[in-house]
Amino acid sequence: MSDKPIYVSKPFLPPLEEFTPYLEQIWSNKTLTNGGPFHQQLEKALCKYLGVDHIALFNNGTIALITALQAMKIKGEVITTPYSFVATAHSLLWNGIEPVFVDIDPNTLNLDPSKIEAAITSKTTAIMPVHCYGRPCDVEAIQEIADRHNLKVIYDAAHAFGVKCHCGSVLNHGDLSVLSFHATKVFNTFEGGAVVCSDVEIKNLINQLKNFGFVDEVTVDIAGINGKMSEVNAAFGLAQLNHIDDALEARKKVDALYRFQLKNVNGIKCLEDAGEKVTNYSYFPILVDETYSLSRDQLYQKLKNNNIYSRRYFYPLISDFPMYKTLRSSSFSNLPVAHRLSKQVLCLPMYPDLDSDDVIRITGLIKNNL
Ligand code: T4K
16 A cells, blocks of 8 residues: 555645745735735636636635525526535525426536426526536526526536636626635635626625625625635635646646546546546546446545545435435436436546656556556
8 A cells, every 4th residue: 555645636736935925915914804905816817817707706615606696686496416516505505495406417417408497397596507527518508498488597617717618718608607716626715716707786796795795884785694705815816826727737637647548448437538628627537337347436445445535526416415305306216317427436636746657556556457
């Protein structure tokens, strides 16, 4: 057993000496939070980098999701995917909304647009798809359905930093998109998140909502929350943004090496290569089917025994957690694809400075060479 643990993700850090001057500036100007100068700079820099109109920074992606729903006044039922991190559906519950789970597409693992319409009822107000693993949803098909039924679309784009589709940033689709900048993400601010939108009035409302609902010093006209990103987090984001292209390039190389090493391994399937400019290589999921020599969980354990900590994102399905299990849409028969794939998926370590030797060791264990 190797003594060096390899985790599913490792935060991407800019050189410490590049971060120190930001800290010195914070120490000198004493603005620690509440929309200070680095917060404003990061919002502008991200709009430019991502090619979007407006960004409202948050202290994490979950609060950003909750606030996005509140800003759009979403109520009733929202159609979403069971194949995601639990925060997706929790953001609905926190708004008193019932999630209605719809099955996923077996190739993309994203919400299957062909199954959405059957789940729409008179209570449906919105669709909340997830660009799972940073691979774009079928944004056009989803928008067409939303337009036909007068529904809002709020993308959980937690994995989709920098992801592009045929017409530029994927974040420009839907009414709002929500990013996560958690330590494990492609772009991180330790903890953090953002709402992306194209309407300045919505951006102003979101700014109000993330600051308790204050209009001015003495007026609060809506029950907001504290969703503000601090200056240290924003400064870290600025320092990291200078290196993001190199980090994406390094991820791409890791992705290519995994694909090369795992081609033709019986029972192991990589998701279709999403191609240049589309994905951000944020995760490396493989599907372990019944023709492989071990079960998915046995392979997970074998890697763990060798100090390699892969993760079963996303198992269990959200719809199997106790607060969702009794919903009608959570039934096994409604979600056969999601159930099958959540039992097959294993996310292998993926981060910019993952050594080629480590990828070869991991894939060697999978190929049973080691
Ligand atoms: N929507 C979607 C689709 C999401 O995936 C997420 C979050 C959200 C919404 C909510 O966004 P946030 O509110 O989180 O901004 C991790 C993350 O905590 C979570 O952000 C992420 N999705 C989810 C997919 O993964 P865990 O419980 O797996 O994290 P953890 O602590 O086990 O970390 C995984 C590995 O990363 C560790 O084994 C070691 C390494 N690691 C982790 C941290 C935190 C480090 O090396 N350093 C670190 O600081 O949830």
